[in-house]
Amino acid sequence: MFDPIKPVKIITIKNEKGSTKVSYPKIVGMKNMKVEGQINKAIRKVVNQLKEEAEEPDTSVTITYSIKANRNGVLSLIILLDFYKEHAAHPMQVRRALTFSTLSGHNFTFSELFNPNSYYKTRLTRYVSDYIKAEHIPIFDQPPKVSDKQEYYLTDEALVLFYQLYEYTPYAYGFLEIPVPFEIVMPMLSRHSPIRQLTSR
Template sequence: MSENKSTVLVEAKELVQPRLKLTYPDVHIPLNRRVQKNINRDIHNVLTGMLRADQYPNAEDKEFGGGYEVKANESQVLSLVFELYYYADGTAHGMVTYRSRTYNTQTGHAYTLAELFRRGSDWQKRLNKEIKRQFKKRDIPQTAPFETVIESTDYFVTPQDLVIYFQLYEYTPYAYGVPEFAIPMASLQDIANPSGPLARIGT
C-alpha cells in the first residue's frame, strides 16, 4: 500500500473572532475532492456544535480557545480529537470539552463506536468490563458509577489502541481531568468490524 493512499494531509488553520481563537484541521485529499469536502464539512459541524453548546457567541463573559490533535492517520483511517475550552469572568477555573471523529478517508464516513465492531458481537460487555477494571486498578475517583458505553460514547484510535474517554464531571471530579481508557486493538480483533478502523490499523 503506498503512503499517499494510506495517509492524508492535515493542515492547521486558525479562526480568530471576538473572544475566540481556534486552531482547526483542514483535510486535503487531492484525488478525492468529494470525500475531502464531506470530511471538512463534518469537522465544521462538530466545531460549530461544540461552540453552540458552550453558548458562543452569546456568552459575553467567556473567552474561548481550542485546538485539535491527530491521533491516527494511516491505512485510510484518520482519527481526530477536538478541544474547546473557555474561561468565564469570576470563576475559579476554566472548562474544557473534547469531541472526536474517526473517518474512513476513502469514503468520508465517520464511525460510531458501535460501527468499530461486528454486528451481534458482545462489544459493549467487553468494553464495559475493561473500563471498570481500569477504574478500579488505577484507583480513579468517581462522582458517579460507570455503567455502560453506548453507540455514541466518545472515543478515538491510535495506531495501537482504542481509547474511550469521558467529559469533565461525567464520572470523575474536575481535579482528575478527562479520564481516558486505552484498550489494545490486538485484544479486540476477534470482534472487530473487518472493514473498520480496528481491523485496518490493528493488524
C-alpha cells in the first residue's frame, strides 16, 4: 500500500527596500535539515538572479511566487518577477520555475523527467503545435520546439510547458502555457521522474 508523503510546510519571506518588494517561499520544519537547506538555497539563488536582472535606476521591482504542486515528495513552484521602468510602455514579467524532490532536495531539469530513448522532444513538440492550432493561439512565426532546456512546472494533473513574454506570442497574450496531461507523458518518463512520484496512489 502506498504511504503518502506529507506536503512540506512553507512560509513567506518578505523584504522591501525602496521600490523593490520581494516575497519568496521558505521551506521549514523538515526532519532532514540538509535537504531543507538545499531547497531553500536553490530558491534564494533564483530570487537573487531575478532581482539582479531587473534592479536598475527608476525601476520598480516586485517578486512573488506560486506553489503549483506540493505532495508525494514533490514540490513545484513558480517565482515571478514583475518590473516597470519609468516611461516604459508597460510592465514586464519574467517567470522561473523549480521542481524539487522533497526527499533528496534534487532540482529536476526538464530532460531528467524523461527516458532519453522515448523521443519525448519530438512527441511533445508535435503536441505543442497541435495545441496551439486547436486553441487558435496567436504565434509570431513557427510554433515553439521543445528542447532539453524547456521551462516547465508540475501541477497535480499536468506537466505545464511555458514560454516567456514575447518569446512566441504578443505581449497582450501573456505567458504561453501548454498543459500536457500526465497520461500523455507517462509512456515517456524516466524511472525516477518526479511525475511518477506525484501520481503514485
